[in-house]
Amino acid sequence: MKKGLHQVSLLCALFGTSFGLLLTDPSQVQNTTYDFIVVGAGTAGNVIAARLTENPSTRVLVIEAGGSNTGPNSQNIQVPLFAPQASLPNTRFDWNYTTIPQKALNNQVLAYARGFVLGGSSSTNLMTWTRGSRDDFDRFAQVIGDSSYSWDNMVQFFKKSEQWVHPRDGRNDSDEFNPAVHGNGPVLITTEGVTSVIDDRVLATTQQLPAEFPFNLDSNSGDLLGVAWLQSSMGGGSRSSSATAYLAPVLNSRQNLDVLIQTRATKLIQSGSSQGLPQFNTLEVGQTSSSKRFTFTARKEIILSAGAVGTPQILMLSGIGNPSDLAKLGINSTVSLPDVGKNLIDQPIVSAQYIVPNDTATLDPITLGEDPNAAAAALSQWNANKTGPLTSAGSSHIGFFRLPNNSTLLQNGDPSAGPSSSHYELAWQPEWAGAQTPPTSGRYVSNIHVVTTPTSRGSITLNSSNPFTAPIIDPNFFATDYDLGVMVAAIRSALRFIKAKPWNGFVLAPVPGFATVFADNSSDADVVTYIRQFTRSIHHTAGTAAANKEQGSGVVDANLLLKNATGVRIVDASVFPFLPSAHPIAGVYGFAELLAQKIKTAYNI
Ligand SMILES: Cc1cc2nc3c(=O)[nH]c(=O)nc-3n(C[C@H](O)[C@H](O)[C@H](O)COP(=O)(O)OP(=O)(O)OC[C@H]3O[C@@H](n4cnc5c(N)ncnc54)[C@H](O)[C@@H]3O)c2cc1C
Ligand SMILES: *[C@@H]1O[C@H](CO)[C@@H](O)[C@H](O)[C@H]1NC(C)=O
Ligand SMILES: *[C@@H]1O[C@H](CO)[C@@H](O)[C@H](O)[C@H]1NC(C)=O
Ligand SMILES: *[C@@H]1O[C@H](CO)[C@@H](O)[C@H](O)[C@H]1NC(C)=O
Ligand SMILES: *[C@@H]1O[C@H](CO)[C@@H](O)[C@H](O)[C@H]1NC(C)=O
Ligand SMILES: *[C@@H]1O[C@H](CO)[C@@H](O)[C@H](O)[C@H]1NC(C)=O
Ligand SMILES: *[C@@H]1O[C@H](CO)[C@@H](O)[C@H](O)[C@H]1NC(C)=O
Ligand SMILES: *[C@@H]1O[C@H](CO)[C@@H](O)[C@H](O)[C@H]1NC(C)=O
Ligand SMILES: *[C@@H]1O[C@H](CO)[C@@H](O)[C@H](O)[C@H]1NC(C)=O
Ligand SMILES: *[C@@H]1O[C@H](CO)[C@@H](O)[C@H](O)[C@H]1NC(C)=O
Ligand SMILES: *[C@@H]1O[C@H](CO)[C@@H](O)[C@H](O)[C@H]1NC(C)=O
Ligand SMILES: *[C@@H]1O[C@H](CO)[C@@H](O)[C@H](O)[C@H]1NC(C)=O
Numbered sequence: 204m205k206k207g208l209h210q211v212s213l214l215c216a217l218f219g220t221s222f223g224l225l226l227t228d229p230s231q232v233q234n235t236t237y238d239f240i241v242v243g244a245g246t247a248g249n250v251i252a253a254r255l256t257e258n259p260s261t262r263v264l265v266i267e268a269g270g271s272n273t274g275p276n277s278q279n280i281q282v283p284l285f286a287p288q289a290s291l292p293n294t295r296f297d298w299n300y301t302t303i304p305q306k307a308l309n310n311q312v313l314a315y316a317r318g319f320v321l322g323g324s325s326s327t328n329l330m331t332w333t334r335g336s337r338d339d340f341d342r343f344a345q346v347i348g349d350s351s352y353s354w355d356n357m358v359q360f361f362k363k364s365e366q367w368v369h370p371r372d373g374r375n376d377s378d379e380f381n382p383a384v385h386g387n388g389p390v391l392i393t394t395e396g397v398t399s400v401i402d403d404r405v406l407a408t409t410q411q412l413p414a415e416f417p418f419n420l421d422s423n424s425g426d427l428l429g430v431a432w433l434q435s436s437m438g439g440g441s442r443s444s445s446a447t448a449y450l451a452p453v454l455n456s457r458q459n460l461d462v463l464i465q466t467r468a469t470k471l472i473q474s475g476s477s478q479g480l481p482q483f484n485t486l487e488v489g490q491t492s493s494s495k496r497f498t499f500t501a502r503k504e505i506i507l508s509a510g511a512v513g514t515p516q517i518l519m520l521s522g523i524g525n526p527s528d529l530a531k532l533g534i535n536s537t538v539s540l541p542d543v544g545k546n547l548i549d550q551p552i553v554s555a556q557y558i559v560p561n562d563t564a565t566l567d568p569i570t571l572g573e574d575p576n577a578a579a580a581a582l583s584q585w586n587a588n589k590t591g592p593l594t595s596a597g598s599s600h601i602g603f604f605r606l607p608n609n610s611t612l613l614q615n616g617d618p619s620a621g622p623s624s625s626h627y628e629l630a631w632q633p634e635w636a637g638a639q640t641p642p643t644s645g646r647y648v649s650n651i652h653v654v655t656t657p658t659s660r661g662s663i664t665l666n667s668s669n670p671f672t673a674p675i676i677d678p679n680f681f682a683t684d685y686d687l688g689v690m691v692a693a694i695r696s697a698l699r700f701i702k703a704k705p706w707n708g709f710v711l712a713p714v715p716g717f718a719t720v721f722a723d724n725s726s727d728a729d730v731v732t733y734i735r736q737f738t739r740s741i742h743h744t745a746g747t748a749a750a751n752k753e754q755g756s757g758v759v760d761a762n763l764l765l766k767n768a769t770g771v772r773i774v775d776a777s778v779f780p781f782l783p784s785a786h787p788i789a790g791v792y793g794f795a796e797l798l799a800q801k802i803k804t805a806y807n808i
Contacts (some may be wrong), residue, residue, distance in 0.1 A: 209766025219748070222451070223256075223460035223698075225271070229488055229497035232463060237264040239802075240486050241499040241508055242468045242517065245323020245786060247775040247795040249363070249445035254799030255452050256460040258808045262461050263600060264297075264382030264499060268513075269319035269469040270295060272326050272446040274696055280326045281441045282585060283396065284566065287636075288649035289327040290316035296327050300512065300676055302740070306430045307681035309735050314740050315676050317512055321464065324444030324510065325788060330435040330442060330596050332392050334361055335783025336791055337425035338621030346780045348752025350759035352799055356427050360796035361423070361789060362386025368438040369397035371594040379432040381421035389448035390792060396594025400564050401648055405600045407432065407705035415604075416700060422603060427625055430602035436788070437596060440589025445792075450523075465505040466490055469670040471521040471771065472498065473504060473537050481537050483521070485771040488639070491672040496538055503806055504772050508795075511744040511777040515544040515663045516674045518748065518758075523768070540585060542758050546749050547661035548782045552653045552741040553690065553734055554637030556714045557701065563646045563709075566634035573644045601630040602657065603785060604696060612688045619656040624784040627693035628653040629700065638739045639716060647777045648710060650701060652693040653741055655784040656770045658683045663747050678740055690738070691730045693718065743787050748777035763794075774798045 217618045226232060239255055241248045244267035272280060280289045280296055292299045298317040304310040310373035334340075344353035351357075353516050367385040370376055370393055380392045387718060409418040409430045411697035411720040419429030436443045453464060472485040486505055507514045518524060529536055559565065569592055584591035603625035606612055619626055628651075635647035640656035663756035666672055681687045686709035698721065701710055714754045719729045751757025758766060763778050765771040776791050783790045800806075 212635070214299055220506050223455060223457045224462070224465045225454060227462060227465050229463060229466055229490070232264065232461065232497070235498070236500045236502060236643065237262045238501065238503045238529050239263045240499055240508060241265045241506045241511060242486065243267060243323060243509035243775065244321050244446070244450065244462055244464070245444045245508055245510055245775065246791050248506070249302045249449040250356065250792060250795035251506055251508060251774055251802070252460060252462075253331055253449040254796070255802065255808070256457045258454065258656060258803070259457070259459055261459060261802070261808050265460070265462045265467050266466055267321060267462065269321065270464055271443065274322040280320065282593050283330065283435065283440070283442060283596045284570065286329050286442070286596060288387050290318070292316070296320045298587045300673055302676050302678055305678070306678050307735065308738055313740055315678075317510060320446075321450060321462070322444035324742070325436070325444040326442070326446055330437055331767070331786040332365070332423070332434040332436050332602065332789050333427070333599075333601070333785035334423045334793065335785040335787075336427040336620065336623040337622045337745065338619070339781070339783040339785070342620035342677065343779070345762050347750045351801070357797065360793045361433050361799075362388065363796045364792040365390040365485075365789070368393045370394050371440045371590045372398065376593070378420075380434065383768060384421045384424045386443070389452070390436055390450065391443040391444075392434050392436060393438055394432045394434060396440060396590065397592055399566075399595070399599045401631055402599050402632045404705040404709065405631055405746055408700055408703045410654040411703055412699070414426070415696065416602060420615055422601070424803060427603045428605065428623065432602055433596065433598050433601045433630065435596040437594070440594045452536070452578045463488075467670060468509065468517050469496065469515065471523070474770075477769045481768050483768060489670070492669060496663060505772060507771060507773045508775045510546070511747045511774050512663055514667065514672065514773055514775055514777040515747040516670070518543045519665045520668065520670050525583065527566040527786065528664065532665055533617060534668050536664050538760050538765070540766060542749060542756055544663040544736050544747050544779070545660070547678060547744060548746040548779070549661065550653050550657055550782065551657055551678070551680045551686065551690065551738045552651055552740045553694070553738045554639075555655070555694070555697070555717045556637060556639070556647045556649045556652050557710045558712045559646045559648050559665050559709055560578045560711065561646055565646045565648070566595060566597065567646050568595075569643070571641060571643060572632050597634060597636065601628065603628050606689065607648065608693055610692070612685055612692065618658050618685065619784055620781070626689050626784070627691065627696070628655050628707060628785070629697050638737050645712070646710045650697045652690060653698055654689045654693065655782070657686045657705060660746070666688060677706050678744070680755070681742075682778055687731060687734065690734050691727055692712040694734075706782065735757060744796060745776040745779040745782050745787060749780040749782055750778045762805075763798055772798070772802070
């Protein structure tokens with residue numbers, strides 16, 4: 204680490220500030236005033252930084268708590284099939300958070316992954332690329348009070364963030380996506396790098412049971428529902444993150460962009476008042492709990508992009524939140540915004556596994572470690588030309604579904620955004636996957652089940668006024684009977700899928716731990732017992748600094764400016780008032796592209 208620091212200092216000495224810099228110590232920042240300071244070089248933060256610095260006279264500093272996305276162990280955040288390893292706790296890429304005990308999950312404490320590296324969670328996530336539905340974004344527009352967030356307006360920003368690339372095995376993918384849906388932006392999107400032994404069976408099931416499981420050529424068209432080929436944020440055989448797609452191409456060539464890593468924003472400092480409201484233009488940072496603090500100033504704005512855990516934590520450390528809660532920790536209130544850290548939405552996920560014949564070419568010999576030769580051969584192929592089984596994201600197809608209209612779960616109203624939104628998701632994997640202890644051998648197919656429109660809400664609260672102490676994280680899974688009921692319905696739906704004809708003679712049996720649920724006479728109580736034991740977070744945390752048009756609630760307004768204050772904007776998953784009824788990252792990129800344009804327009808840059 205020392206060595207890296209010296210290398211950077213040497214570069215500074217040699218080249219002055221003739222190009223944008225990757226700095227590793229706050230003392231290396233030469234001019235502490237910038238036009239914009241972006242907190243968090245994560246998914247959204249890198250989009251904002253890259254777009255604002257397209258104008259060479261706009262100076263931007265990005266502060267990132269984590270380290271570089273290259274260097275030791277970075278293969279884990281590059282190789283698609285290694286994606287599950289990218290977010291393991293106690294690695295240099297993760298925040299190592301855990302939840303408080305989850306009451307509905309037998310009081311289990313769950314790992315709660317967040318990316319701690321350039322690219323943030325886009326560098327460590329599972330790469331599934333789904334925008335959500337037309338109704339999801341039309342509801343955003345309505346709740347936020349700004350038609351910019353509607354589906355029809357957002358499409359241009361989705362397209363600005365991504366582009367389609369063909370699968371690594373060179374197959375003809377024209378039946379796997381709709382080119383009209385995709386754009387010309389930096390993040391690379393593709394389907395699996397290799398075909399799998401279950402693809403034909405999944406597709407045959409959509410033909411056999413089209414009423415429940417219709418095929419959807421491209422679920423990113425706004426029509427989310429049905430079974431589609433899984434699209435992932437990867438290309439050329441490697442993960443495509445906001446660090447590789449937005450930051451790396453411009454960092455060394457733009458002298459108006461500096462990125463300071465291994466440095467944490469500790470709080471916003473009120474610098475005065477403007478328009479009768481507290482103004483925040485100064486950011487305090489530090490590298491360890493006891494290290495010297497430094498301050499940087501933004502002439503225009505500080506943009507918080509620290510994610511749905513980090514952003515509310517920084518706000519509360521700055522006295523922005525519920526004044527009486529903050530007073531208990533000795534933090535003086537600066538802005539009363541009681542919704543900070545509230546309204547946390549996350550989606551629960553549970554997996555099931557099935558035994559398939561031992562001569563089946565699943566990914567298990569590589570992923571379960573049973574065959575070191577297969578794993579070594581796959582890695583050397585990936586190193587040689589980025590092809591082969593390691594270019595698989597581990598899943599072939601994904602589907603989004605609604606409960607039947609007459610479901611008793613909908614008797615008290617439909618929590619989804621509308622008829623194009625989903626209530627649950629299913630996906631199929633040609634390998635063993637899940638929260639259970641993995642076996643060391645065998646061949647498997649796994650099924651994941653996700654509640655995509657949950658009604659439970661959790662929270663982020665401070666445990667300490669020390670910015671280096673983890674906040675208290677409570678996703679509050681299955682706080683409502685509705686959420687639990689949808690998970691039961693999702694599992695029952697997946698059982699109809701896997702018990703259909705195309706799987707006869709292939710799915711030999713469920714793994715022993717799933718046998719009770721798999722049985723034709725299983726009771727809902729059996730299914731619930733399984734859910735309480737094996738549910739985990741899918742890590743789609745959002746909503747903790749929600750945008751809302753109502754004056755008395757939410758945390759940011761329609762332009763994502765902090766309410767009842769000036770100088771601060773929030774651009775990350777914490778502003779979503781709801782989750783899209785799918786995986787959120789495409790929506791995070793879309794919001795960030797829209798906001799980059801709003802900011803450029805506001806300052807005429
Ligand atoms: C393991 C995992 C798997 C996932 N799988 C998928 C998936 O397959 N598909 C999908 O759509 N979504 C997935 N998600 C969710 C998705 O990745 C996130 O919703 C999205 O990346 C959030 O973007 P963001 O900009 O809000 O935050 P992030 O990308 O997390 O960025 C926040 C950044 O801020 C930094 N930071 C935080 N606090 C501070 C501080 N005090 N000072 C300085 N820097 C700070 C962090 O280190 C981080 O780099 C997954 C998430 C995880 C963790
Ligand atoms: C520092 O940067 C600010 C913002 O771009 C600029 O206005 C100022 O002139 C710079 N100061 C020095 C000493 O270069
Ligand atoms: C998580 O643990 C790893 C391994 O100990 C460490 O390198 C990393 O810095 C930790 N993350 C945080 C945010 O402390
Ligand atoms: C791919 O297949 C489609 C029909 O399925 C065909 O129209 C198209 O020409 C093929 N593309 C290439 C590059 O072969
Ligand atoms: C809070 O405000 C009081 C009164 O202005 C002041 O004495 C105290 O130092 C402040 N505490 C902190 C932590 O800033
Ligand atoms: C697969 O092989 C393992 C180890 O040889 C054996 O225990 C298991 O029964 C076999 N499974 C099937 C489905 O044949
Ligand atoms: C990639 O390398 C492997 C051997 O490592 C080879 O078999 C394969 O043909 C190569 N593929 C391409 C497209 O070059
Ligand atoms: C269910 O209701 C929605 C409207 O709420 C309607 O659009 C849809 O067609 C209905 N589905 C069926 C299968 O009747
Ligand atoms: C919903 O309708 C279907 C067929 O239309 C019927 O089989 C089912 O029993 C109904 N369910 C409820 C809860 O009414
Ligand atoms: C909060 O802090 C206390 C005291 O440091 C610690 O014992 C406790 O485990 C923390 N709680 C959580 C949820 O991290
Ligand atoms: C389901 O059937 C099996 C035998 O096929 C029996 O052992 C079990 O008790 C039954 N379970 C329920 C809930 O009826
Ligand atoms: C902002 O301040 C106004 C006027 O004091 C107040 O009515 C409103 O509730 C505040 N907004 C929020 C979100 O607390």
